[in-house]
Amino acid sequence: QVQLVESGGGLVQAGGSLRLSCAASGIIFGLSTMDWYRQVPGKQRELVATIARNDNTNYADSVKGRFTISRDNAKNTVYLQMNSLKPEDTAVYYCHVPRSWSLRDDYWGQGTQVTVSS
Numbered sequence: 001q002v003q004l005v006e007s008g009g010g011l012v013q014a015g016g017s018l019r020l021s022c023a024a025s026g027i028i029f030g031l032s033t034m035d036w037y038r039q040v041p042g043k044q045r046e047l048v049a050t051i052a053r054n055d056n057t058n059y060a061d062s063v064k065g066r067f068t069i070s071r072d073n074a075k076n077t078v079y080l081q082m083n084s085l086k087p088e089d090t091a092v093y094y095c096h097v098p099r100s101w102s103l104r105d106d107y108w109g110q111g112t113q114v115t116v117s118s
Contacts, residue, residue, distance in 0.1 A: 002026035002107045004095045009112030012085055016116070020080040022095030022109055028102050029076040035098065036069060036080045038091035038114075045094065049080060063089075085116045 008020040020036070033052050039045040049069035050058045057069050068081040078095065095109035 002097070002103075004097065004107055004109035006093065006095050006109040006112040009093060009114045011115045011117065014085060014087055014116055014118050016085050017081070017083045018085065018114060020082070020093055020095075020112060020114075022078045022080075024076045024078070024095075024097065027097055027107075029071075030073040031102060032097050032100065034069075034071060034078040035096040036078075037094045037096055038089075039094065039111075040091045046091075048093070051078060082114070085114075087116045087118045090114060090116050 003025045005023045006020060008018060010018060012018055031053050033050060035050045036048045037045045038048050046060065048060050048063055049067055051069045051071050059067060066084045071078045082089065092111040092113050094111045097103065097107050099106045
């Protein structure tokens with residue numbers, strides 16, 4: 001059974017930092033691409049950052065230079081370090097693992113709320 005459990009969200013002032021964590025189980029973590037998405041009510045879910053199994057990373061233009069995605073394969077955990085937060089970063093953040101040769105379906109975590117006050 002695949003489980004993705006996020007933690008680390010909360011309320012922070014603009015300019016502050018938060019680190020999100022996503023603990024994965026039920027997948028071959030070290031061979032999996034992992035993503036972070038975010039969603040604001042009434043809008044589509046947006047891809048924020050991706051880390052491949054070879055540690056290659058990609059970011060949405062809106063977060064480049066402020067957010068860093070990383071992984072710890074020994075802990076089956078992916079992180080999203082968010083610095084210089086802005087009110088427009090306010091959203092529910094979701095951990096995601098896409099389908100692959102080793103995973104028939106994609107899976108989502110339950111989400112963690114990040115609120116940035118101005």
